[in-house]
Amino acid sequence: MQILNTRELINSIIMLFVVLDPFTVVPFYIPTANLLPKEKRKKFLNTLILAAVFMLLAFTIIGDYIFKILGVTFNDFRVAAGLILLVYAISSLFDIEIGAPKNNIEDIEKEAIVPLATPLLAGPGSISTVLYIRYSYGYPIAIITIFINIVLAYLILYAGQYILKYLGEHGALLVDKFMSLILAGFAISIIRASIMSII
Numbered sequence: 001m002q003i004l005n006t007r008e009l010i011n012s013i014i015m016l017f018v019v020l021d022p023f024t025v026v027p028f029y030i031p032t033a034n035l036l037p038k039e040k041r042k043k044f045l046n047t048l049i050l051a052a053v054f055m056l057l058a059f060t061i062i063g064d065y066i067f068k069i070l071g072v073t074f075n076d077f078r079v080a081a082g083l084i085l086l087v088y089a090i091s092s093l094f095d096i097e098i099g100a101p102k103n104n105i106e107d108i109e110k111e112a113i114v115p116l117a118t119p120l121l122a123g124p125g126s127i128s129t130v131l132y133i134r135y136s137y138g139y140p141i142a143i144i145t146i147f148i149n150i151v152l153a154y155l156i157l158y159a160g161q162y163i164l165k166y167l168g169e170h171g172a173l174l175v176d177k178f179m180s181l182i183l184a185g186f187a188i189s190i191i192r193a194s195i196m197s198i199i
Helices: 006-020 022-033 038-070 074-091 108-121 124-137 139-158 160-198
Strands: none
Touching: 006 124, 006 139, 006 160, 022 108, 022 124, 022 139, 022 160, 038 074, 038 108, 038 124, 038 139, 108 160, 124 139, 139 160
């Protein structure tokens, strides 16, 4: 039975939080939610969060079996995950949009799943991260990390109106770039550790 390591858990929580980066989802979430009647906004947020949880848990649980079937090794995946995270960080730093919401909304409530839940919140970067955490530290830490981060994301999105007003446009941009730089550092460390393991 795997014993939880506090340091590994804290590192995992921080790593996933950096990739999820719910602060950068706020500018997309608020305008869409504001198009709905007030009584439907809570359901909209709940749908968004549940969809993100489902995506992350699904990849955490079955991702291992899929990789075994495909014959992908741990180090193969770590290098791939590091590269994906690095590309994700670079795209954010250079303002290359990934899964940005469309301006013309036909069905507002569907926006909770696509693109808000995925790929903006539970996108390639966060999916790669939970799989990396699961491979590195096991299921318990991966699942706990997902739920802690999803709770944080819920609180941040719930308070999105106030956060956006407090940070302002330039403040939100600064947070985004800062988190992207940290993410790039995590990505390089993953690639470096994988190469050292192979050598």
